[in-house]
Amino acid sequence: MRVVLMSGSSHPVLGAALAEALGVEPGRCEIDRFPDGEHHVEVIEEVRGCDVYLLQSLGPPVDSHLMELLLLVDACRRRGAGRVTALVPYFAYARQDRRETGREPLGARLVADLIRASGLDRIVTLDLHSPAVEGCFNLPVEHLSAMPLLAERLRQIVTPGSVIVAPDLGAMKRAERFAALLKLPVAVVHKRRTSGSQVHVHHITGDVKGCTPILVDDMISTAGTIEAAVQALLEAGCEPQVTVVATHSLLVGPSIERLRRLPLLRLLTTDSVPRPAALPIPLETVSIASLLARAIEMLRAGLSGH
Known part of the structure; x- marks a missing residue:
């Protein structure tokens, strides 16, 4: 499958460095907002049958970047992508991996369920706050370390x-x-x-x-x-x-x-x-661009990205 790398709006500089490390042109997508504040995402790149990698770090503003990632995954799925992998160097809500008082949500599990529901096949992340967060996902997680x-x-x-x-x-x-x-x-x-x-x-x-x-x-x-x-x-x-x-x-x-x-x-x-x-x-x-590039190459070869 042809590799397509696209970046959300959270970290365009890292996206450009990763594209250079992989020797590919960044995939084309448009991200803006409707007047009422809703995200509008459009995947311009032809992704049918492709191996798509979406880079979106979930730093501040966290919820905005998370929603953008969900919409990007769904757009790629609906355009016929063969496989969709999210590259999420910083995974937000990872500190909410347990309930201290019994009165709060299990935020890490909820976010993992939302990501899975979007149609994602696999996630690559970096130095999770707690390794236990991997257990919140019911899809493959490549947990890298810097x-x-x-x-x-x-x-x-x-x-x-x-x-x-x-x-x-x-x-x-x-x-x-x-x-x-x-x-x-x-x-x-x-x-x-x-x-x-x-x-x-x-x-x-x-x-x-x-x-x-x-x-x-x-x-x-x-x-x-x-x-x-x-x-x-x-x-x-x-x-x-x-x-x-x-x-x-x-x-x-x-x-x-x-x-x-x-x-x-x-x-x-x-x-x-x-x-x-x-x-x-x-x-x-x-820079973690080379680390992410190596992980993608290993995954393409059918090996673990670790």
Whole structure:
């Protein structure tokens, strides 16, 4: 089947980089809105019998980008696409993978059901907030990781005094994997979340005094967890030279101001979501275009994209 790559409106720069990596021309589609705010999607590209890949990262505005993806999938199906795969580097609602109080919805499962109902055959995503989210889908999920790409960059900047730090228990496995790749010790910050953007630290497990911390997490949203962790590390005697590593840097709400106040050497992240060209923080971005391109090539060959 002929390969067709199309991008929604959420991340056109990554879409262009992926098309270049694959050596294909981006598929043509038109996306706008009706006067009442409804999305209007039209697939111009001939996709009948084709192997279609739709790139749409679900960063802010999340619900708008999600609806756009659903309409793109349905349009491709109705035009006779042979197979439709969604490339969703950042999968929103992944933090809603369980019910804490019994009074909230299971958002990750609901979104997975909506995507399946649109007619999608398969989804490719990157560093889900929780691996358990894969279980919400009743279609094939290719769960990629940017950790090897980020670790490769870190190898060039770590020192013998570096320590990998998990800013909370949820990031522990990720920190252990980075530590194994870089042959560095691990520390863990124990926190209690008091609100959606406020965090209180209890204590730190691991020797961090005099060390240069490298905090690793899957995502940064408001940066409340990172801010609290860095403050606790400095109080514990860490060097005031902090590196933060995250696959998804949403940088919403008070995140930029919080990061500006920290002794931040660098924020190392990927281009899983777009962001302004100029930010008042030392931001370094590793592209995931080659990772996505390799996954597509592996899937085309009938192999796992991992």
